[in-house]
Amino acid sequence: MAASVRFDDIHEGQEVFSASKVVRREDVKAYADASGDQNPLHQDDDFARSVGFPGIIAHGMFSMAHLGKALTDWLGDPAALKRLKVQFRAPVFMDETLVAKGTVKALDPATRTATLSVWAEVARAGDRVLPIKNSEAVVELA
Amino acid sequence: MPLNQALKGKEYQPVEFTVEPDQVRQFDDAIGEHNPDFRERFAPPTFVTKMQIMTSGQAVLDQELGLNYALVVHGEQEYDYARPVRIGEVLTATPRIADIYAKGPNDYLVIEAYIKDAAGETVVLARTTLLSRGTAGGG
Numbered sequence: 001m002a003a004s005v006r007f008d009d010i011h012e013g014q015e016v017f018s019a020s021k022v023v024r025r026e027d028v029k030a031y032a033d034a035s036g037d038q039n040p041l042h043q044d045d046d047f048a049r050s051v052g053f054p055g056i057i058a059h060g061m062f063s064m065a066h067l068g069k070a071l072t073d074w075l076g077d078p079a080a081l082k083r084l085k086v087q088f089r090a091p092v093f094m095d096e097t098l099v100a101k102g103t104v105k106a107l108d109p110a111t112r113t114a115t116l117s118v119w120a121e122v123a124r125a126g127d128r129v130l131p132i133k134n135s136e137a138v139v140e141l142a
Numbered sequence: 143m144p145l146n147q148a149l150k151g152k153e154y155q156p157v158e159f160t161v162e163p164d165q166v167r168q169f170d171d172a173i174g175e176h177n178p179d180f181r182e183r184f185a186p187p188t189f190v191t192k193m194q195i196m197t198s199g200q201a202v203l204d205q206e207l208g209l210n211y212a213l214v215v216h217g218e219q220e221y222d223y224a225r226p227v228r229i230g231e232v233l234t235a236t237p238r239i240a241d242i243y244a245k246g247p248n249d250y251l252v253i254e255a256y257i258k259d260a261a262g263e264t265v266v267l268a269r270t271t272l273l274s275r276g277t278a279g280g281g
Contacts, residue, residue, distance in 0.1 A: 027172070034165075034172035036195040051212075060216040065173045065188040072187060078179045078226045081187055085220040 004076040007112040007141040014104045016116065019070035021098050023058050028094070031062045053091060060088035063098060063120045063131050070100040071118070071137055082113070083138035090131045096122045102137065113140045143208050144278055145242050145249040152204075153238040157197040159257075160232050161185055165192065184226040190266050191219075193257060197235040198270070201253050207239075209251065209274060217250065218271035224264055233257050233265060240269065244278035 010016060021027075032038050037059055040047040045055045064086050071081055092098055102118040116139065120132035166185045169175075169192060180186045202209055227233070234257070241252035250273055257266045 021174070030172040034169040035192050037191075061188060061191045061219065064219055065186070065191075068186060068188040069173055069175055072177065072180070078177075078184045081223055083220075083222050084187060085218070087218050088216050 004080065004142050005074065005139075007107070007109070007114070010104050010107070010114060010141075012104050012107060015101065016104060017070050017074040017100070017102050019066070019073065019100045021066050021100075023062070023092055023094060023096050023098050025056070025094050028056065028058050028062060031059060031065070035059070035061060037061065053093075055094060057091035057093060058098075060086075060131075063088070063092055063100075066098055067100040067118060067120055067132060067135075071102065071116075071139075074102070075139060077142070080139050080141060081137065082140050083136070084118075085137075086118070086132045086135040088131065089133045090129050092120075092122060092131045093124075096124065098122055098131070100132075105136070111140065112142070113138055143210075144244065145251060145274060146206055146208050147242045149204065149207050149239050150242050151239060152201075153236060154200045154204075156234045156236040157200075158232060158234050159193050159196060161189075161227055161229055163229050166229050182229070184228055187221065187223065187226070189227060190221055190257065190268055193233065193235055194253075194255060194268055194270060197255065198237045198253055201237045201239060202251075202272070207251075209272075210277070213275045213277060215273045215275060216270070217273040218269075220267075220269040222267040224266065227265060232260055235268075247276050247278055249274040249278045 048056045100120045102116045105117045106115040116137045235255045237255045240254040253270045255268045
């Protein structure tokens with residue numbers, strides 16, 4: 001097991017993780033099969049175009065899973081994550097690079113918990129687009 | 143057609159779910175999870191979504207609700223964890239319609255499920271907000 005993050009090692013405003021993943025069609029198919037969400041929006045380009053997208057998009061939960069993994073990779077201790085709340089605000093297209101990030105928003109020394117601002121971003125046509133925004137995680141640290 | 147707000151508060155049947163090692167392994171592979179804690183002892187935190195997909199059908203497909211799944215977008219997802227989900231354990235999810243409201247042209251449906259272990263202790267509270275595009279009739 002990875003060493004666990006300690007409460008005393010972090011401070012408000014600190015960026016605590018940044019994890020990139022290139023979103024491939026085969027990853028999205030594997031996620032559909034593993035999660036059981038077989039919505040054609042995530043597998044069938046013709047269907048995706050019929051509802052206004054240029055092609056298939058990743059599941060919102062695909063991006064949340066990447067964010068969750070970035071969090072637990074950073075934390076080390078599987079029991080440290082107490083809460084994860086996300087808002088899905090933009091689609092993710094194939095072959096984009098999805099970056100999950102987290103910064104420390106607030107610390108509570110009495111309970112050794114930290115509230116993090118978390119989000120996922122992609123670079124698209126010169127802009128920074130946030131498929132997951134205004135989201136938070138609460139972690140309880142050693 | 144707007145969603146039927148009379149269903150606010152409706153609770154559905156509890157559904158039992160075994161956290162099968164093969165399913166957790168498949169999920170780990172799909173999300174690139176290599177941490178041995180998650181591969182051997184616990185399901186990764188967002189594995190709960192699989193449980194929700196397998197247990198929330200009775201709510202989203204409820205004829206009285208009037209939800210057209212082709213118009214649905216996943217708006218928000220929230221998990222409160224009491225502890226990690228253990229591989230091999232048997233959990234029970236009881237879905238409930240926590241809220242239905244209209245905002246602008248869209249309807250919002252909030253489905254909540256307390257996921258409990260065999261001892262009746264809550265392991266995870268899952269809350270999903272679905273957006274039904276254009277069905278509210280507002281502007």
